Amino acid sequence: MSDSYKTHLTVLHEVASLHPTATAFRVPRLDPTTEEILEWDAITFEQFASDVELFARYWGSQLQSMNIPLRSVIGVWIGGMAYVDCLHIYAVARAGYIPQLFSLRLPNPDMIYELLARSNGKAIIYDLSYENLVASSPVPIYPAIDARTCRVPDISLPPLRSLVSGSDTLMIFHTSGSTSGSPKLVPLTYSWWDHAIAKGWQVMKPKNHHNKERQDVTVWMGSMCHIGQTFMFVGTIQHASCTVQYTKQAFSSEELLDMIERCGLTRINQFPSFTAAHLRGSRHNPKLLQKLQQLDEIFISGLPLTPEDEQWVYANRIRITNCYGSTEGTAMMLSDYDDRIGDVRPLRPIPGTSYTFIPISSEDEDEYHNPNMRLLELVILSSSPDCPHPSLRSKVDGHFHTGDLFMELAPGKYVFRGRNDDWIKTENSLRCDTKAIEDNVRATCDDLVDDCIVVGNARPSPTLFVEPKTDIAPESLKKEILRRTRHFHSRRYMHERIVSSDFIIIVPPRTLPRTATKGNIRRRAIEESFKMQLDRIYGTQS
Incomplete structure (x- = not known):
């Protein structure tokens, strides 16, 4: 890699050289019987870097034995939630290959093969639990075993820095939602990733309000098979900060308190749907409230807090970014805890980026049912160093149109207001194409369904509302819709699927709220009108 391009591997090498004994990870050791956390084991940066080298020699020997050339794309289909998963991902790149990362949220092997074929991938490294799913793989398959438990050949690895072009691909991710039945490839180039690393340094800079000498300690955010955790992690390690690996993504407040007390947790990186549970608990748990107040920062991404949680956070001086x-685009805009306009903490673009905000049409504003709300779509200009791969940009103007809407509250200060299309963001901020689901229902159930709409913003999965054509019993109608749409949903991410009749709601014809101009069903209005029913369905009613 050229000296002009930083990567996560060069960052790790530098940090391990400068801070070898600093703790990089705290990993839970569980009681095999009770599953209780016995201890949080510490892994130093020196050990982390050594483990990456070990795993790189393992994967290098495995792939070279099959004559797979360096710089080939290798599919990595794992959970991405554990320390060993991080080793696999870093090691494939360190061995000289291009990892294409697949989340276990996409459990259909046919989709994995199709996506790998698009990148000309040469092999798949798979999670051990998927042994039976990869039997028909068209490329060589390798189980993601822990290389620390086996004998690894002492092969030489490519130079840590070698000559590359800024436009060369370093890693491949995928969009978090399916377009036309499949996610899109998101290639990361060396120049793009170099700038993302600089942004990560800025975003994850320790706050250290109380003790400048104390190590910054944060918590895992999500799967490293998605860009969010990969970006946050490379930002974290640049500051020789520690990352605590949770037992599950929606970890309990009890586990949070344990992290604070035994791991010295100083900040949380979390999706707001999960943070909300801790905020609710702090309303009647003084100890939890006190610990939240003492954190340097709670960093949330993907979705805003509810107005009620915003009020609680502000009233109790909990520092949330x-x-x-x-x-x-990775992180693009941040709020400042001390910057407040009314009840809102606005977002501001991260310095060093080039964005524009384009007004949307009045017809689109009709969905929001507020003629005084001037909505703007965020567009990443092609001149911005974080503008994504050319394959993802508009063919018309060459820029990247996010589809995300904002209001400008003051010059350069914005608040998020949803999307300018038929996509929603689910509980962990992954995207779901609602129109694709609706179109499939209309195509397969035209004789049964008069109209339909999908909702589920900030929920674990979508829910389908149906206005029927016939007098068929609701339960029978639900089952028939499920039967006819089963194949369609089998090809989608877990968070995009409707696989239970519990998530289909039958309502009388022409009773769903509609826009005044075009007569379209209003998705946002349904989210609000049926909130109590949706809370019951998802089991979140408090």
């Missing part, structure tokens, strides 16, 4: 970002 809101981040707007996407798979294609």
Whole structure:
């Protein structure tokens, strides 16, 4: 890699050289019987870097034995939630290959093969639990075993820095939602990733309000098979900060308190749907509230807090930073805790980026049912160093149109207001194409369904509302819709699927709220009108 381009591997090498004994990870050791956390084991940066080298020699020997050339794309289909997963991802790149990262949220092997074929991938490294799913793989397959448990050949690895072009691909991710039945490839180039690393340094800079000498300690945010955790992690390690690996993404407040007390947790990186549970608990748990107040920062991304949670946070001086970002652009806008306009903490673009905000048409504003709301779509200009790969940009103007809408509250200060299309963001900020689901229902159930709409913003998965054509019993109608749409949903991410009749709601014809101009069903209005029913369906009613 050229000296002019930083990568996560060069960052790790530098940090391990400068801070070898600093703790890079705290990993839970569980009681095999009770699953209780016995201890949080510490892994130093020196050990982390050594483990990456070990795993790189393992994967280098495995792939070279099959004569797979360096710089080939290798599919990595794993959970991305554990320390060993991080080793696999870093090691494939360190061995001289291009990892194409697949989340276990896409459990259909046919989709994996199709996406790998688009990148001309040469092999798949798979999670051990998927042994039976990869039997028909068209490329060589390798189980993601822990290389620390086996004998690894002492092969030489490519230079840590070698000559590359800024436009060369370093890693491949995928959009978090399916377009036309499939996610899109999101290639990361060396020059793009170099700038993302600089942004990560800025975003994850320790706050250290109380003790400048104390190590910054944060918590895992999500799967490293998605860009969010990969970006946050490379930002974290640049400051020789520690990352705590949770037992599950929606970790309990009890586990949070344990992290604070035994791991010295100083900040949380989390999706707001999960943070909300801790905020609710702090309303009647003084100890939890006190610990939240003492954190340097709670960093949330993907979705805003509810107005009620915003009020609670502000009234109790809990330091929360809101981040707007996407798979294609990583972090793009941040709030400042001390900057407040009314009840809102606005977002501001991260310095060093080039964005524009384009007004949307009045017809689109009709969905929001507020003629005084001037909505602007955020567009990443092609001149911005974080503008994604050319394959993802508009063919018309060469820029990247996010589809995300904002209001400008003051010059250069914005608040997120949803999307300018038929996509929604689910509980962990992954995207779901609602129109694709609706179109499939209309195509397969035209004789049964008069109209339909999909909702589920900030929920774990979507829910389908149906206005029927016939007098068929609601339960029978639900089952028939499920039967006819089963194949369609089998090809989608887990968070995009409707696989239970519990998530289909039958309502009388022409009773769903509609826009005044075009007569379209209003998605946002349904989210609000049916909130209590949706809370019951998702089991979140408090």
